Amino acid sequence: MPSTSSVTAPSYAVIPFTFTSSKSSPNFPTTKLFTKQNPNPLLQTKSTRSHRRVLVKATVSIEKETPEAERPETFLRGGDGDGGVSSVRVRFEKMIREAQDSVCNAIEAADGGGKFREDVWSRPGGGGGISRVLQDGDVWEKAGVNVSVVYGQMPPDAYRAAKGGASADQKPGPIPFFAAGISSVLHPKNPFAPTLHFNYRYFETDAPKDAPGAPRQWWFGGGTDLTPAYIFEEDVKHFHSIQKQTCDKFDPTFYPRFKKWCDDYFYIKHRDERRGLGGIFFDDLNDYDQEMLLSFATECANSVIPAYIPIIEKRKDLPFTERQKAWQQLRRGRYVEFNLVYDRGTTFGLKTGGRIESILVSLPLTSRWEYDHKPEVGSEEWKLLDACINPKEWI
Amino acid sequence: MPSTSSVTAPSYAVIPFTFTSSKSSPNFPTTKLFTKQNPNPLLQTKSTRSHRRVLVKATVSIEKETPEAERPETFLRGGDGDGGVSSVRVRFEKMIREAQDSVCNAIEAADGGGKFREDVWSRPGGGGGISRVLQDGDVWEKAGVNVSVVYGQMPPDAYRAAKGGASADQKPGPIPFFAAGISSVLHPKNPFAPTLHFNYRYFETDAPKDAPGAPRQWWFGGGTDLTPAYIFEEDVKHFHSIQKQTCDKFDPTFYPRFKKWCDDYFYIKHRDERRGLGGIFFDDLNDYDQEMLLSFATECANSVIPAYIPIIEKRKDLPFTERQKAWQQLRRGRYVEFNLVYDRGTTFGLKTGGRIESILVSLPLTSRWEYDHKPEVGSEEWKLLDACINPKEWI
Numbered sequence: 001m002p003s004t005s006s007v008t009a010p011s012y013a014v015i016p017f018t019f020t021s022s023k024s025s026p027n028f029p030t031t032k033l034f035t036k037q038n039p040n041p042l043l044q045t046k047s048t049r050s051h052r053r054v055l056v057k058a059t060v061s062i063e064k065e066t067p068e069a070e071r072p073e074t075f076l077r078g079g080d081g082d083g084g085v086s087s088v089r090v091r092f093e094k095m096i097r098e099a100q101d102s103v104c105n106a107i108e109a110a111d112g113g114g115k116f117r118e119d120v121w122s123r124p125g126g127g128g129g130i131s132r133v134l135q136d137g138d139v140w141e142k143a144g145v146n147v148s149v150v151y152g153q154m155p156p157d158a159y160r161a162a163k164g165g166a167s168a169d170q171k172p173g174p175i176p177f178f179a180a181g182i183s184s185v186l187h188p189k190n191p192f193a194p195t196l197h198f199n200y201r202y203f204e205t206d207a208p209k210d211a212p213g214a215p216r217q218w219w220f221g222g223g224t225d226l227t228p229a230y231i232f233e234e235d236v237k238h239f240h241s242i243q244k245q246t247c248d249k250f251d252p253t254f255y256p257r258f259k260k261w262c263d264d265y266f267y268i269k270h271r272d273e274r275r276g277l278g279g280i281f282f283d284d285l286n287d288y289d290q291e292m293l294l295s296f297a298t299e300c301a302n303s304v305i306p307a308y309i310p311i312i313e314k315r316k317d318l319p320f321t322e323r324q325k326a327w328q329q330l331r332r333g334r335y336v337e338f339n340l341v342y343d344r345g346t347t348f349g350l351k352t353g354g355r356i357e358s359i360l361v362s363l364p365l366t367s368r369w370e371y372d373h374k375p376e377v378g379s380e381e382w383k384l385l386d387a388c389i390n391p392k393e394w395i
Numbered sequence: 396m397p398s399t400s401s402v403t404a405p406s407y408a409v410i411p412f413t414f415t416s417s418k419s420s421p422n423f424p425t426t427k428l429f430t431k432q433n434p435n436p437l438l439q440t441k442s443t444r445s446h447r448r449v450l451v452k453a454t455v456s457i458e459k460e461t462p463e464a465e466r467p468e469t470f471l472r473g474g475d476g477d478g479g480v481s482s483v484r485v486r487f488e489k490m491i492r493e494a495q496d497s498v499c500n501a502i503e504a505a506d507g508g509g510k511f512r513e514d515v516w517s518r519p520g521g522g523g524g525i526s527r528v529l530q531d532g533d534v535w536e537k538a539g540v541n542v543s544v545v546y547g548q549m550p551p552d553a554y555r556a557a558k559g560g561a562s563a564d565q566k567p568g569p570i571p572f573f574a575a576g577i578s579s580v581l582h583p584k585n586p587f588a589p590t591l592h593f594n595y596r597y598f599e600t601d602a603p604k605d606a607p608g609a610p611r612q613w614w615f616g617g618g619t620d621l622t623p624a625y626i627f628e629e630d631v632k633h634f635h636s637i638q639k640q641t642c643d644k645f646d647p648t649f650y651p652r653f654k655k656w657c658d659d660y661f662y663i664k665h666r667d668e669r670r671g672l673g674g675i676f677f678d679d680l681n682d683y684d685q686e687m688l689l690s691f692a693t694e695c696a697n698s699v700i701p702a703y704i705p706i707i708e709k710r711k712d713l714p715f716t717e718r719q720k721a722w723q724q725l726r727r728g729r730y731v732e733f734n735l736v737y738d739r740g741t742t743f744g745l746k747t748g749g750r751i752e753s754i755l756v757s758l759p760l761t762s763r764w765e766y767d768h769k770p771e772v773g774s775e776e777w778k779l780l781d782a783c784i785n786p787k788e789w790i
Contacts, residue, residue, distance in 0.1 A: 270745040340735040350665040363764040
C-alpha cells in the first residue's frame with residue numbers, strides 16, 4: 001500500500017507516468033523474470049495523470065539498502081539544505097520524522113505492553129529510512145511506522161512527458177529525483193478496533209543539467225484511511241470529521257474530492273468492494289502553493305492521533321466471540337488482496353528490489369480466506385460489507 | 396495459481412502471447428480501472444513463448460457464469476464430439492472429470508470427517524465448471540478440486556503471432572478457442588503434512604473461418620508440486636520419484652526439464668525463494684504427438700493420489716507445537732504472496748472477471764506474516780527455507 005510503499009516507491013507513487021520495467025537495471029534482473037518459465041505479470045504497471053495521459057517506458061533503479069547502527073541527523077545529501085525550493089526537502093524530512101516519533105509514542109502508550117523495534121538503513125548514493133514495528137502487543141497485533149528518503153533516477157522520457165512539449169530530438173540524461181515519505185499500517189487484535197493506514201510523501205525532480213531552463217517538478221501525495229471489521233457509526237463519523245476539519249483549514253473542496261479519491265483508490269476490483277470505510281487520499285498534488293501543501297501534509301500527519309487513538313481506547317477491550325474474530329480475519333484477507341494485487345506502492349516496491357520487510361509490514365500478522373463466505377443479510381458483518389460495496393457519506 | 400486459474404484462465408495460461416487488457420470488454424470495465432484514482436498495476440501482463448517472443452495487445456472476454464442445479468453430462472458445445480482433433484476435447488473433459496471424482500474420493504477417505512461441497516456453473520455461450528471444496532475437515536483445512544471448460548475468443552493479432560509469418564494486411568476476425576482443465580490445491584492442518592497443488596489443462600483454437608488453411612493450434616500444460624513447511628526427505632523423494640516415473644514412461648527428458656521448469660515458475664522473486672519443493676511444470680506443450688501428450692497429462696493426473704496420499708497418511712497425526720504451526724502459517728503467507736503477485740492464472744483470472752471464489756480457493760484458510768522473521772541457522776525451519784532458496788535434486 002502507499003503506506004509501506006514509500007519506503008521504496010514514493011517515486012512511482014507520485015510520478016505521473018506509466019513505468020514499465022522493460023529495461024533491466026542492476027537492481028532489477030528482468031532477464032530472469034522474462035523467461036517463459038517465470039513470467040511476472042507485474043512487470044508492467046499503469047498510472048495516469050489528471051491533466052495528461054502519457055505512456056512512457058522507463059526503469060527506476062533503487063540501490064540495495066544497508067543497515068545502520070544509529071539514526072543519522074538527516075538522510076538528505078549534503079547541499080539539500082541550501083535554501084530555495086530544496087529547503088522543502090529539509091522541512092518535509094523533519095516533519096515525517098517528528099510524526100513518526102509522536103505516532104509511535106502514542107501507539108506504545110495506548111498499547112501498554114508492546115514496544116517498537118527499530119531498523120535504520122541507508123543507501124550508498126544517499127537516502128535511507130527508519131522502519132519501526134510493534135508486533136504482538138497488548139492492543140495491536142502488528143503496527144508499522146516507516147519513514148524513508150529516496151534518491152533515484154527518473155527516465156528522460158518520463159521527464160520530457162512531465163514538462164511537456166519538448167522536441168523529440170532533445171535528449172536530456174536521466175533526471176535525478178528526490179522522494180520522502182512516512183507510511184504506517186496499524187492492525188489491532190480486537191475485531192472491534194479498526195485498522196488504520198496513513199502515508200504522506202513529497203517528491204521532487206532536480207532541474208536537469210543538460211536541459212537548461214527545464215523546470216524543477218514537485219508533488220505531494222498521501223492519505224489516511226480506516227478499515228474496521230465492524231461499524232460503530234460514531235467512530236466512523238469521528239474519523240471522517242477529523243479528516244474534514246483538517247482539509248477545510250486549507251480548501252473546502254479538499255475533503256469531498258479526497259474522500260471520493262480514497263473510495264476509488266482502495267478498491268478491490270475483483271470483489272467490487274473497497275478495502276474499508278475510506279478517509280482521504282490524494283496524489284500528484286502540485287497545482288497549489290507549495291508552502292500551503294507542505295502545511296496541509298503536516299496537518300494531515302498530525303491529525304492521525306486525534307482521529308484514531310480515541311476510537312482504539314473505546315474498542316480495544318470490548319469482549320468478542322470467535323466468530324467475530326474470524327470475520328476480522330476474513331477482512332484482513334481482503335486487506336492482503338488489495339495490497340498485493342492493486343496497491344501501486346506495494347506492487348512497484350516488490351519489483352524494484354526495495355526493502356521487502358518494510359514494504360510487507362503492511363500485511364496483517366494473521367489473515368483468513370473461507371470459500372464463498374457470505375454474511376447473513378442484515379447482520380453486522382453484512383452491514384460492513386455493504387458499506388465497502390456502497391461507499392457512504394459519513395458526515 | 397495455475398491450479399484454480401484454469402477455472403477462468405487456462406486461455407491465458409496456455410496462450411503463448413502477451414495479453415494486455417487495453418481494450419474494454421463487457422466483462423471487464425477497464426474504464427473504471429484506468430482512472431488515476433484507481434490504477435491497476437495488473438492491467439498489463441507478460442508471457443513469452445519458447446520459440447518466439449511476441450508482444451500483442453489483446454482482450455480476452457469471459458462471460459459471467461451462472462449457477463447450475465445439476466452436473467451436465469458434458470460442458471462441451473454440441474458438435475465438439477465429432478471425430479478428428481475435436482474428439483481430444485471430449486476425451487480431455489472425460490479425463491479431468493474422472494480425475495476430479497477419484498481425487499475427491501481419496502481426499503474424503505483420508506480426511507475421515509470432511510465432505511466436499513460442490514458448485515456447478517455454466518456460461519451462456521458454452522462451457523462451465525464444477526468447483527468442489529472441502530473446508531475445515533479433520534486433515535485438510537481447505538481442499539479445492541475444480542474442473543472447467545472455457546470457450547473464448549482469441550485476438551486476431553495473437554493468432555497471427557501464433558502461426559507466424561502472416562502478412563500484416565491479412566485481417567482474420569477473433570479466433571475462437573477452447574480450454575479445459577483440472578486444478579487443485581490441498582492445504583492440510585498438520586504442519587508436517589505438505590500442501591499439494593496440481594493442474595492439467597488442454598487448449599485449442601478453431602481453424603479461423605476467414606483465414607483459410609490457417610492451422611488449428613493446440614497446447615497442453617500443467618504440473619504437480621509439493622509445498623511442505625518441514626522437510627521429510629523420504630516424503631520429498633517419494634513425491635519426486637512418482638513424478639519421474641510418470642515422465643519417464645513418455646520421454647526421459649521430461650522429468651529433468653519439467654522439474655527445473657517447476658522450480659523456475661514457482662519463484663517468489665521479491666523473496667528470491669521458491670514457494671515450495673517443486674515437482675513438475677510444463678506449458679505450451681505441442682511439439683510432440685498429440686495422443687502421446689493426452690496420455691501423458693492423463694498419467695500425470697492419475698499419479699496425484701499415489702504421490703500424495705501416502706505422505707499425508709504418515710504425517711497427518713504427528714504431534715506439533717505452536718511454534719511449528721506458526722511456521723506453517725508463515726509459509727502459507729508465502730503461498731499467498733506467490734499466488735496473488737506472480738501466478739499467471741490467478742492474476743489473469745482476477746482481471747478478466749472469472750469466478751473469484753474458484754480462483755481464490757487456492758488461498759489457505761489461514762496465513763501469517765511476521766516482520767523480518769529469520770529461522771535460526773541449522774534449524775528445521777531454516778532447512779526448508781534453504782531448500783526453497785537453493786532448489787535441490789531429490790532423486
